[in-house]
Amino acid sequence: AQSVTQPDIHITVSEGASLELRCNYSYGATPYLFWYVQSPGQGLQLLLKYFSGDTLVQGIKGFEAEFKRSQSSFNLRKPSVHWSDAAEYFCAVENQAGTALIFGKGTTLSVSS
Amino acid sequence: EADIYQTPRYLVIGTGKKITLECSQTMGHDKMYWYQQDPGMELHLIHYSYGVNSTEKGDLSSESTVSRIRTEHFPLTLESARPSHTSQYLCASSEGPGDYGYTFGSGTRLTVV
Numbered sequence: 011a012q013s014v015t016q017p018d019i020h021i022t023v024s025e026g027a028s029l030e031l032r033c034n035y036s037y038g039a040t041p042y043l044f045w046y047v048q049s050p051g052q053g054l055q056l057l058l059k060y061f062s063g064d065t066l067v068q069g070i071k072g073f074e075a076e077f078k079r080s081q082s083s084f085n086l087r088k089p090s091v092h093w094s095d096a097a098e099y100f101c102a103v104e105n106q107a108g109t110a111l112i113f114g115k116g117t118t119l120s121v122s123s
Numbered sequence: 124e125a126d127i128y129q130t131p132r133y134l135v136i137g138t139g140k141k142i143t144l145e146c147s148q149t150m151g152h153d154k155m156y157w158y159q160q161d162p163g164m165e166l167h168l169i170h171y172s173y174g175v176n177s178t179e180k181g182d183l184s185s186e187s188t189v190s191r192i193r194t195e196h197f198p199l200t201l202e203s204a205r206p207s208h209t210s211q212y213l214c215a216s217s218e219g220p221g222d223y224g225y226t227f228g229s230g231t232r233l234t235v236v
Contacts, residue, residue: 014165019163044224044225046227051132051229051230051232052229052230053127053129053213053215053227053228053229053230054166054213054215054225054227055227056224056225056226059224100165100166109171109179110156110168110171110181110182111166111168111225112165113158113165113166114165115163115164115165116163116165
């Protein structure tokens with residue numbers, strides 16, 4: 011069965027430091043991959059997506075992600091974290107049937123001053 | 124600015140009550156979804172719809188039901204609420220195939236006492 015794994019449950023990063031959130035997926039063909047962010051009490055906001063082409067994709071709020079087929083990974087990065095980036099981040103892949111997204115369990119990001 | 128609206132945002136209700144969670148979108152999207160989200164867990168798809176009069180059950184078994192009489196409206200109903208239904212329910216819509224991504228509402232946090 012398809013799955014998405016986010017190995018880090020909680021990460022704390024100093025403000026201004028770089029960030030990398032890990033995501034691994036299981037999928038046979040070229041996947042549609044997504045990163046979403048959820049602030050407390052809010053719904054999910056799309057940060058970026060990958061479905062073909064350049065393996066490095068740019069998103070909103072200064073985030074980027076790199077698709078690595080050989081590693082089945084789609085890690086999210088940001089060169090300099092701001093306190094407002096503290097939130098929960100979800101990686102997702104579209105299921106093989108194309109009917110819905112499968113989500114990981116999320117990574118909670120805390121930003122220290 | 125949200126184009127998909129969920130009401131109520133918070134609901135505390137007694138066991139055995141019938142409840143309807145509302146979801147409306149103004150984007151004209153054909154595809155709509157309901158996800159259930161528990162703390163520290165991945166989002167689980169419970170229902171989806173590809174258009175008017177089309178509804179399907181998702182991966183997670185749920186005692187809830189949905190209807191899609193109008194494109195913009197996708198309500199979720201629990202005939203008899205139980206404490207096990209306590210969760211956050213997120214509604215989403217999509218313009219087309221997977222590469223478009225989903226737009227999420229702010230969610231309804233349901234507590235059944």
